[in-house]
Amino acid sequence: MAFPIPSHLPRRPNPQDVSSEILTKIDQATNSTLTASLATSWLAELEDTIQATERHIHDRIHLDLPQFEQQLESSKSVQTRLQSLVSNVDGLNRTLSDPETGLVPTLVRSLTAHATLAQESTDATVRHEALSHLLRCRKEFGSVLSLVQLGKLPQAIEACGVFDQVLHDAPVHLHQTNVMLDLKRKFQATKSRAEEQLSEAYTRSVTASPKCLTILPSVAVRQSETILSLSEILASLSASSLSNHLTTLRRDVMTHYVDHLLQQPTSLTISSEDAENQLTLFPSPPNSEDLTTRLDNVSAALKFLSTHFTASLPPSESLSFSRAFCKPIVTSVLSNLLIPSLPSSFELLPQFIGLAKHAVAFEDECVIRMLGNDKSDRPIKTWVDGMGGSYERQRRLQILDASRVIILAPESADDRFLVEVDIRQDKSPAVVPVQAEEDTDASWGLNGSSSSSDAVDDGWGFDDETDPDSAPAPTSPSLPVAESVPAEEDGWGFDDEEEVEPAPATELQEPSDANGHDEPANDDAWGWNDDAPADSAEETAWDDPWDDPATKTSAAVESRPPPAPSIAMSQASMSPASTSSPKMATRLEKLANKGKKHLNGNSPLASPALSAPTSSANRTPAPAPPSSPPPAPAAPPEKRPPRLKAVAVLKESYLVSGRMRQIINIVEDVLAEGQNFAASKILPPIETSSAPGTVLLQSAASLLDLYRALYPVKFAGRLKTAPDAPMLFSNDCLYLSGEIARMEAAGAAKNLAPVKDRLVECRTRLKVLGDSWFEDTVAQHKQSADDIISQGAGGFTFTGDQDRYDECETAVSRVVQDIKRxxxxxxxxxxxxxxxxxxxxxxxxxxxxxxxxxxxxxxITEVESHRLSELCRMLHALEALFIEDQEPFVVAYVPSWLKFSYLSELLEASMVDISYLFDSGALVDFEVDELVRLVRALFADTALRTNTINKLTAGRQ
Known part of the structure; x- marks a missing residue:
């Protein structure tokens, strides 16, 4: 069955000829349609087609018969000629290629015979040439070998050159032959032997040791009787060998006879004989040496070398060998003689100038004339012309190196000294205000000068035995000082009828640490023993380096803020006639009079017995007795400054490192040296942008810059860990700044113009650096105290709980101890x-x-208020740090002291106390919103609290 054609493939077109049509029909026939009649029809159709074709051909031929016949005859003629050509070609092939008689085999045989004859002739010619050249090589090699054996090395070297050319001219076919390779090896060995003998002869002719330079004019060749001169040896050495020998000789001469002679005191002797020329070195004592002799020695050594060696060199090597010494010798003179000999002081410069002039003459005579250096290249003269700058730069390096040693030297606590400083108004109080003595008692109603027997009932708990002139008198800069009140008027309405004896010192409660253990009495962190004598307390009896009667500051403000009325007030009236009025706030009065010294906390109150925590809602103010209304507050005093007397503080002292004195001495010496150098005119002027002495003068400022750069880096660890190190560094910087200012003032009429701006810049920077370290150190410890209280006390919340109170107590105690330390x-x-x-x-x-x-x-509950008040009183011990001659002046340096002191009292005060203090102007340091918050935190929400808050709010409007 036929394969079916896919539908997408193109179909074959219908056949046009009969054969194709018949074949198509056959292809389309099947078993059922194929019959005999159908096959007969196909045959008949084919026969008809054949006959039709024949008829068509016949008709076509007879259509043009003459032309057809002509073409037929032409075809027959072509066929005949083709057969003749084939026979001729076959005959020619036999003539050319016949093995016996053919032309090509005969020619090949003739050419082969000719080529064989030519090869035999060439071989004979090459053999003749090779033998002839080998014979010549043998002859020349024998000559070289005999000259080497006889020790005639210069002739042998010339013969080696000839034989080397013979080897170079050898035929190509001899280059890789065994005989030629063997001849080359023998020749190379002979030549090497000759060169070794020449090198050995040179080594014996020129000997350069550290102590002796020997040059022999002639030398005998070993194992022969031949004597060679030095010039012959030098001329016969190969280029590479001669270059190596000359390089070695230059190195030895520079090391032993130039550098050594310029570095060490040495004497030399020159001996010349027929067989030997020798230069010998001997050490000389350095004590009486003239440095110019070193240049003379080098000049003699160079002349010796030029006379006995350079003259023997070949002309092509002589000039280059001499000039090769120029730059190393000039460099050696500068680096080994002139620069190291630069004097370290101005007084030695004239002597050095003579050496410099001698060095210029040495350069002109030896380097230029003898060695042939370029006349325009004169480094020594150039350096000598600029010698002033070189001297200044070297001195600068010496100064900075010496200063670096001082700056980086280890710290020593013993190497320090005190510096006195004048206290000026713009920096710190030079005049400390002190209230007139006659106004002290009258202004505050103290009992020191009162004749009343009730004076012991002081509102602030002052002890009667305290001298009024030595009583603490703190004041706040922000608190207006009240006008003086006449002495006969009791300004605070103290109750003269009731006298409370102060508790003895032995009845004070001993403080305990956080673990409940008793603290030792002689190490009281809270200042409970502040009423001890001044020479026994650590806060008031220091080994005071300032304790100089001529310079000691002994002035303080003799003014006190009005105390809270509940502490000692017995009557509401402000005049003596009001002594019969009923007392107020007796609870705070009893606490205040129990072992209490004064408001600033020299002896904090003993902690009262604490009851269970009480909410502020349950804490109500104690109202005044109904039978007597509360007295009207006294009119606020006129806010004007009191009569003051001024005590001028002339001088104070501070500690400075001993290295500062050394640095200042160096700076002064450098400035003096620079001025002398600029004014001396002993050196020729230099055409530069800076005047003579400028580099020296500016070295003083560079020294100060070096200190600022090195010290904080070298001692960074100490500056970070030791609390006193930053302050000492600040003092050092300020001391340097002050000394520079002093030198500027002293040298105003002198020639300091080149360095004046730099000194002013250094002084300013040192001043800024000293102030910055002081401020940063204080800021660091301020932050440390703030962090201790913030992290340890936790905002003083829940102090009614004993554990929380212990934590707060520990934090406050730690701050007190840190500040004291x-x-x-x-x-x-x-x-x-x-x-x-x-x-x-x-x-x-x-x-x-x-x-x-x-x-x-x-x-704030009642228990919390008591405990917070105790915590506040712990900080009152810091007042002892601000007492001199029993005169406290803490408020002059701690602006919040009075406010903080009032806070400790307000925490245990009644509503009436707070109102009275507010009316009397004692709470001016507090903001209204602070007082309102404190009242709301301390007292329950009652009508009295509301009225008090309204009063506080309206009072400052």
Whole structure:
């Protein structure tokens, strides 16, 4: 069955001829349709087609019969010529290629015979040439070998050159032959032997040792009787060998006879004989040496070398060998003689100038004339012309190196000294206000000068035995000082009828640490023993480096803020006639009079017995007795400054490192040397942009810059860990700044113009650096105190709980101890003004944190108020740091002191106390919103609290 054609394939076109049509029909026939008649029809159709084709051909021939016959004859003629050509080609092939008689085999046989004859002739010619050249090589090699054996090395070297050319001209076919290779090996060995003998002869002719230079004019060749001159040896050496020998000789001459002679004191001797020329070196004592002799020695050595060696060199090598010494010799003179000999002081310059002139003459005579250097290239003369700059630069390096040793030297606590400084108004108080003595008692109603027997009932708990002139008198810069009140008027309405004896010192409660253990009495962190004598307390009896009667500051403000009325007030009236009025706020009065010294906390109150925590809602103010209304508050005093007397503080002292004195001495010496150098005119002027002495003068400023750059890096660890190190560094910088200012003033009429701007810049930068270290150190300890209280006290919340109270107590105690320890470390370093300023700022940071945290408490129970008051009184021990000659001046350096002192009292005060203090103007340091928050936190929500808050709010409007 036929394969079916896919429908997508193109179909074959219908056949046009009969055969194709018949075949198609046969293909289309099947078994069922194929019959005999159908096959007969196909045959008949084919026969008809054949006959029709024959008829068509016949008709076509007879259509143009003459032309057909012509073409037929042409075809027959072509066939005949083809047969003739084939026969001729076959005959020619036999003529050319016949093995016996053919032309090509005969020609090949003739050419082969000719080629064989030519090869035989060529072989004979090559053999003749090779033998002839080998015979010549043998003859020349024998000559070379005999000359080497006889020791005639120069002739042997010339013969080697000839034989080398013979080898180079050898036929090509001999290059790789065994005989030629063997001849080359023997020749190379002979030539090497000759060169070795020449090198050995040169080595014996020229000997350069560290102590002796020997040059032989002639030398005998070993194992022969031949004597060679030095010039013959040098001329016969190969280029590479001669170059190596000359390089070695230059190195030895520069090392032993130039550098050594320029570096060490040496004497030399020259001996010349027929068989030997020798230069010998001998060490010389350095004590009486003239440095110019070193140049003379080098000149003699160079002349010796030029006369006995350079003259023997071939002309092509002589000039290059001499000029090769020029640059190394000039460099050696500068680096080994002139530059190291630069004097370290101005007095030695004239002697050195003579050496420099001699060096210029040496350069002209030896380097230029003898060695043939270019006349325009004169480095020594150029350096000598600029010798002033070189001297200044070297001195600069010496100064900075010496300063670097001083700056980087280890710290020594013994190497320090005190510096006195004048205290000026713009830096620290030079005049400290002191209230007139006659107004002290009258202004505050103290009992020191009163004849009343009830004077012991002081509202602030002052002891009757205290001298009024030595009583603490703190004041706040922000609190207006009240006008003086006449002495006969009791300004605070003290109750003269009731006298409360103060508790003895032995009845004070001993403080305990966080673990409940008793603290030792002689190490009281809270200052409970502040009423001890001044020479026994660590806060008031220091080994005071400032304790100089001529320079000691002994002035303080003799003014006190009005105390809370509940502490000692017995009557509401402000005049003596009001003594019969009923007393108010007796609870606070009893606490105040129990072992209490004064408001600033020299002896904090003993903690009262604590009851269970009570909510502020259950705490109500104690109302006044109904039979007597509360007295009207006294009119606020006129806010004007009191009569003051001024005590001028002339000088204070501070500690400075001993290295500062050394640095200042160096700076002064450098400035003096620079001025002398500029004015001397002993050196020729230099055509430069800077005047003589400028580099020296500016070295003084560079020294100060070096100190600023090196010291904080070298001693970075100490500056970070030791509390006194930053303050000492600040003192050092300020001392340097002050000394520079002094030198500027002293040298105003002198020639300091080239360095004046740099000194001013250094002084300013040192001043800024010293102030910055002081401020940064204080800021660091302020932050430390703030962090201790913030992290340890946790905002003073829930102090009714004993554990929380212990944590707060530990934090406050730690701050007190840290500030005291810091005071001990800073006191011997800083001057008084800066010391009290620094300690006051750290104390202020601690008080501000406590104030902020306590005033931010939304609710304070009665137990918490007592405990918070105790915590505040712990910080009162810091007042002892600001007492001199029993005169406290803490408020002059701690602005928040009075506010903080009032806070400790307000925490245990009644509503009436707070109202009275507010009306009397004692609470001016508090903001209204702070007082309102404190009242709301302390007292329950009652009508009295509301009225008090309204009064507080309206009082400042």
């Amino acid at each position: 810091l005071a001990q470390q800073w006191k011997g370093i800083l001057n008084k003004s800066k010391y009290y300023t620094a300690i006051g700022m750290v104390t202020e940071a601690a008080l501000s944190r406590v104030l902020e945290d306590i005033l931010a408490l939304p609710d």
